[in-house]
Amino acid sequence: xxxxxxxxxxxxxxxxxxxxxxxxxxxxxxxxxxxxxxxxxxxxxxxxxxxxxxxxxxxxxxxxxxxxxxxxxxxxxxxxxxxxxxxxxxxxxxxxxxxxxxxxxxxxxxxxxxxxxxxxxxxxxxxxxxxxxxxxxxxxxxxxxxxxxxxxxxxxxxxxxxxxxxxxxxxxxxxxxxxxxxxxxxxxxxxxxxxxxxxxxxxxxxxxxxxxxxxxxxxxxxxxxxxxxxxxxxxxxxxxxxxxxxxxxxxxxxxxx
Amino acid sequence: xxxxxxxxxxxxxxxxxxxxxxxxxxxxxxxxxxxxxxxxxxxxxxxxxxxxxxxxxxxxxxxxxxxxxxxxxxxxxxxxxxxxxxxxxxxxxxxxxxxxxxxxxxxxxxxxxxxxxxxxxxxxxxxxxxxxxxxxxxxxxxxxxxxxxxxxxxxxxxxxxxxxxxxxxxxxxxxxxxxxxxxxxxxxxxxxxxxxxxxxxxxxxxxxxxxxxxxxxxxxxxxxxxxxxxxxxxxxxxxxxxxxxxxxxxxxxxxxxxxxxxxxxxxxxxxxxxxxxxxxxxxxxxxxxxxxxxxxxxxxxxxxxxxxxxx
Numbered sequence: 001x002x003x004x005x006x007x008x009x010x011x012x013x014x015x016x017x018x019x020x021x022x023x024x025x026x027x028x029x030x031x032x033x034x035x036x037x038x039x040x041x042x043x044x045x046x047x048x049x050x051x052x053x054x055x056x057x058x059x060x061x062x063x064x065x066x067x068x069x070x071x072x073x074x075x076x077x078x079x080x081x082x083x084x085x086x087x088x089x090x091x092x093x094x095x096x097x098x099x100x101x102x103x104x105x106x107x108x109x110x111x112x113x114x115x116x117x118x119x120x121x122x123x124x125x126x127x128x129x130x131x132x133x134x135x136x137x138x139x140x141x142x143x144x145x146x147x148x149x150x151x152x153x154x155x156x157x158x159x160x161x162x163x164x165x166x167x168x169x170x171x172x173x174x175x176x177x178x179x180x181x182x183x184x185x186x187x188x189x190x191x192x193x194x195x196x197x198x199x200x201x202x203x204x205x206x207x208x209x210x211x212x213x214x215x216x217x218x219x220x221x222x223x224x225x226x227x228x229x230x231x232x233x234x235x236x237x238x239x240x241x242x243x244x245x246x247x248x249x250x251x252x253x254x255x256x257x
Numbered sequence: 258x259x260x261x262x263x264x265x266x267x268x269x270x271x272x273x274x275x276x277x278x279x280x281x282x283x284x285x286x287x288x289x290x291x292x293x294x295x296x297x298x299x300x301x302x303x304x305x306x307x308x309x310x311x312x313x314x315x316x317x318x319x320x321x322x323x324x325x326x327x328x329x330x331x332x333x334x335x336x337x338x339x340x341x342x343x344x345x346x347x348x349x350x351x352x353x354x355x356x357x358x359x360x361x362x363x364x365x366x367x368x369x370x371x372x373x374x375x376x377x378x379x380x381x382x383x384x385x386x387x388x389x390x391x392x393x394x395x396x397x398x399x400x401x402x403x404x405x406x407x408x409x410x411x412x413x414x415x416x417x418x419x420x421x422x423x424x425x426x427x428x429x430x431x432x433x434x435x436x437x438x439x440x441x442x443x444x445x446x447x448x449x450x451x452x453x454x455x456x457x458x459x460x461x462x463x464x465x466x467x468x469x470x471x472x473x474x475x476x477x478x479x480x481x482x483x484x485x486x487x488x489x490x491x492x493x494x495x496x497x498x499x500x501x502x503x504x505x506x507x508x509x510x511x512x513x514x515x516x517x518x519x520x521x522x523x524x525x526x527x528x529x530x531x532x533x534x535x536x537x538x539x540x541x542x543x544x545x546x547x548x549x550x551x552x553x554x555x556x557x558x559x560x561x562x563x564x565x566x567x568x
Binding site: 131133137 | 368
């Protein structure tokens, strides 16, 4: 029998290598955060770019998710004669799960891809190399501000998403289907706990923001400097971000409940 | 981690000189005895299984303009990347003023790069910034200068490359030649001690070419800047370079002043400067039999065009 141990399949090996490289990249970014504070204007610019510029899609989607949720839950609750609980169920769903998760998925699609494409093109056109040649650390100037922007923007966007979602459910439940306005709000405020529901949701969105921004920056930074390489990198950003967000949501929910 | 040896890059002021360098002046400038700012020893690099350098040895004299020439794909840009520490070789050493670049830690490498200007082959301008901000970028990142001084420095450099009027344009609004001149202004904005030009003449019209040549020569003469020039245009190189290295097959195959190389009778110089297809450097990239590729019996066709008259 051969003493040589079989090599693991390359897909698993490559995936583990990617995870390892991404972890090391995170450490590099965290180490560069103090230096990146010198470029605070760049961080603010990135918060504007990833956060404020994502507001339209976040608000629109939040409104419609809330409206659909209101409609579906009103129908289900009416079977049991419990339509008064509509505000409670909608708000708990939004604060705990839908707000952070759907915002993260939208954020990956809108801001994550643009971060990856931008950094990938900077790599392809030697802008990253030019910064290194000008003795400017690209991790501190390019990667860290975008990572910080993701961490800052995501919880804010999730809050906006939640607000619009609840407004959408109110629009359908109260204005359209005739549920009592006072019942909707009073049941909601009496059953939603700020720390257990709202703050835990915010923590989730902070974690999702960090994960999506890290994946987006890492994919852009390590992309092959070609058009095809940038295209693949943006696709990987959406795919990996979606999988990791949903998996991390399960883990965090299990720990936070 | 061992501390990096102190860098001793220094300024040298010499008298301004004319751009036209005659053979006599070129001889006088021949830097055989000059001290070397950069020493490359036993450089070996293998990229993608291909040997790029195989024991390359050369010296870049201080305060002179040295041109590195050679066939496409011979590793000229790779050599510049080695010198600036962007790429580590498989073996050998590169010493800049005594400091081995291949062994420098990152912070020492960045300290070294603050004294180096680098003109990229594709300009590498930051596309989010205007021309002005691109040139101001190194100043803003490393120096805490008053805005008025930054403005004056940037406009002075832009004036030198003839693009002061384009200061507010974005890189996407520039032609290739203009982008190269902006990149040149950015490379020299901090008056570096060493400048590396990677294909600086590509895309320049004759007027801009003449001005850029004049600028390269003036920078060298007035500030004593050491320059390394990678280019294919021998006529332009001959006007400014004090020393030319011809690299092929991973080694230096010829070295001398432009005049010496023009007169050189080695097979390398004859082929390269004569632009001949036949010689030690194959014009054709290694390939299978030409006739077989075209579907004829193997060996039925030559890989080079047939020029003999038909009977």
